[in-house]
Amino acid sequence: MGHNQAMSRIRxxxxxxxxxxxxxxxxxxIGGIFGFLPILGFWMLPFGxxxxxxxxxxxxxxxxxxxxxxxxxxxxxxxRAxxxxxxxxKLPPPPAPEIE
Structure with missing residues (x-):
């Protein structure tokens, strides 16, 4: 095995x-094209x-x-995180529950 490729954090x-x-x-x-068949999958297309x-x-x-x-x-x-x-x-504390 040779050429090491990386996509984001995956190598x-x-x-x-x-x-x-x-x-x-x-x-x-080709396996990805026939992904609707059992065993093969559409995941094969991008990996190929x-x-x-x-x-x-x-x-x-x-x-x-x-x-x-x-x-x-x-x-x-x-x-965003x-x-x-x-x-x-900065958020105010949540309101206290009302007890009746």
Missing amino acids: ILNPKTRLGRFFLGWALV LFILSVDYAFARRWRRRLQIWIGQWQRRKER RRARRQLG
Whole structure:
């Protein structure tokens, strides 16, 4: 196993040879197309394109766009979490329950 690829926090180790990446990538893409069948799944399609992205420009462009989108999504999520944590200290205490 050779080419180490990363997508966000996930790392995948690809086959060393171009021929190995070719067969594994296209097998996953074809399996993903037939994802409605038992055993195969639609999850195979993006993984196949991810493996093919080492050698093929069409898959590389797809991967780069996805990486940018995931990075922006993670930054927005972290910003919202920081803002929520900051505002937690500024909130008034919850009202006391009414006892009748």
